[in-house]
Amino acid sequence: MSITIVIFEKESDTRAVIEGYLAEKEDVVIDNIFDDYNSGVRYVKENKPDIAFFSMTSDKNICYKMIKRLSEFGVNVVVLSEDYTTSSIIQALRYGAKDFVSKPVIKKDLLSSVDKCSQHEVKAMKKSQIVAVYSNKGGVGKTAVASNLAVELSKLTRDKVALVDLNMPIGDVTTFLDVKPSIDISEIVNKADVDNKTFIQEACCKYKDTSLYVLAEPQNIEQSRTLTPKQVVKLFDCLRKAFSYIIVDMGTNVDKLNMSILEHSDFILLVTVINLPLIRNCQRCLDLFKGLNFPDDKTKIVVNRYLENDEITVDDVEKALKKKVYWKLPNNYYTMMSSINKGIPVSEVNENSNITESFTQLASKITEDMFEQDLK
Ligand SMILES: Nc1ncnc2c1ncn2[C@@H]1O[C@H](COP(=O)(O)OP(=O)(O)O)[C@@H](O)[C@H]1O
Numbered sequence: 079m080s081i082t083i084v085i086f087e088k089e090s091d092t093r094a095v096i097e098g099y100l101a102e103k104e105d106v107v108i109d110n111i112f113d114d115y116n117s118g119v120r121y122v123k124e125n126k127p128d129i130a131f132f133s134m135t136s137d138k139n140i141c142y143k144m145i146k147r148l149s150e151f152g153v154n155v156v157v158l159s160e161d162y163t164t165s166s167i168i169q170a171l172r173y174g175a176k177d178f179v180s181k182p183v184i185k186k187d188l189l190s191s192v193d194k195c196s197q198h199e200v201k202a203m204k205k206s207q208i209v210a211v212y213s214n215k216g217g218v219g220k221t222a223v224a225s226n227l228a229v230e231l232s233k234l235t236r237d238k239v240a241l242v243d244l245n246m247p248i249g250d251v252t253t254f255l256d257v258k259p260s261i262d263i264s265e266i267v268n269k270a271d272v273d274n275k276t277f278i279q280e281a282c283c284k285y286k287d288t289s290l291y292v293l294a295e296p297q298n299i300e301q302s303r304t305l306t307p308k309q310v311v312k313l314f315d316c317l318r319k320a321f322s323y324i325i326v327d328m329g330t331n332v333d334k335l336n337m338s339i340l341e342h343s344d345f346i347l348l349v350t351v352i353n354l355p356l357i358r359n360c361q362r363c364l365d366l367f368k369g370l371n372f373p374d375d376k377t378k379i380v381v382n383r384y385l386e387n388d389e390i391t392v393d394d395v396e397k398a399l400k401k402k403v404y405w406k407l408p409n410n411y412y413t414m415m416s417s418i419n420k421g422i423p424v425s426e427v428n429e430n431s432n433i434t435e436s437f438t439q440l441a442s443k444i445t446e447d448m449f450e451q452d453l454k
């Protein structure tokens with residue numbers, strides 16, 4: 079089946095260049111080209127092409143609104159722009175773009191964005207991904223990372239995302255996002271027939287008008303205590319049927335239950351902050367995971383509360399852990415505290431803060447890495 083493309087471009091020279099490059103791809107059909115963007119948006123709504131190449135104009139705000147609308151129609155939007163600073167790329171992704179190509183357009187970049195968009199469909203149908211957010215110490219930011227990452231993932235991908243509180247017996251995901259689910263994990267694991275996708279989605283609490291769903295820890299502390307590794311496997315099987323991404327907030331225990339959660343996850347975000355005792359703990363976790371035969375690249379080190387001029391550098395951390403740091407989240411006490419106190423994600427406190435940007439970029443990096451891993 080051929081891939082249909084609509085182009086939004088006001089410069090005739092660039093239009094010709096894009097057409098020329100795309101002509102080399104046999105499976106691509108250029109469906110229509112617009113210099114009047116409003117007509118283009120109407121056309122895309124009616125005709126639902128696979129990809130829209132959208133060239134930014136000087137009126138960025140109008141462009142972002144259009145990108146958002148186009149992606150809401152279910153079209154893969156590739157943004158073309160002369161401004162390819164990180165913040166400009168992030169903005170485009172935040173409004174739903176699937177990819178970003180810098181201008182003047184290079185053939186390799188343009189064609190690879192077509193591949194990326196077409197692979198997306200195939201990839202999305204493959205196995206869903208479970209990300210466990212863990213540390214054997216409390217207070218490092220696990221819940222902050224799990225909840226904000228889940229929000230950003232749902233915004234970025236528009237796929238169904240579940241945020242699951244497995245920090246037993248008393249989790250705080252529901253407080254971080256100020257939701258009051260009526261059903262919790264125990265009802266899923268205790269129900270015999272849970273092969274029903276609708277039941278699972280209904281059991282989770284939809285977060286505002288996003289594609290994020292929250293599943294709370296058992297309300298009854300006794301039920302938390304008796305949750306078994308076998309039930310966790312059952313829970314994960316159910317969730318995989320209904321969600322593309324499952325983010326698990328965890329407690330700190332090094333017990334059978336937590337090891338089973340980690341074992342059955344696809345990615346582990348091992349959260350730490352930079353100080354000696356915590357780095358040592360991180361090292362212990364890595365040794366433990368090695369002993370459990372987890373693949374080395376399954377665990378990703380996330381440094382939280384990162385400060386530029388810290389006495390201990392990321393280089394030191396990497397040397398001590400003999401492992402690359404996957405992501406650094408900046409220390410932003412004010413935004414984070416305000417987010418927790420109000421029960422809203424950091425993006426709602428301040429969309430332009432460094433911590434919000436960092437979570438958006440983390441969500442984008444993690445989906446890219448998942449797709450790559452999924453293709454292997
Ligand atoms: N990036 C950050 N910048 C500043 N403060 C943070 C950051 N991440 C977390 N915190 C603070 O650390 C505290 C613990 O975070 P939390 O997510 O509850 O940790 P955990 O779940 O690991 O126990 C919170 O009070 C939060 O305000």
Ligand SMILES: [Mg+2]
Nearest residue numbers: 220221245250
């Ligand atoms: Mg927590």
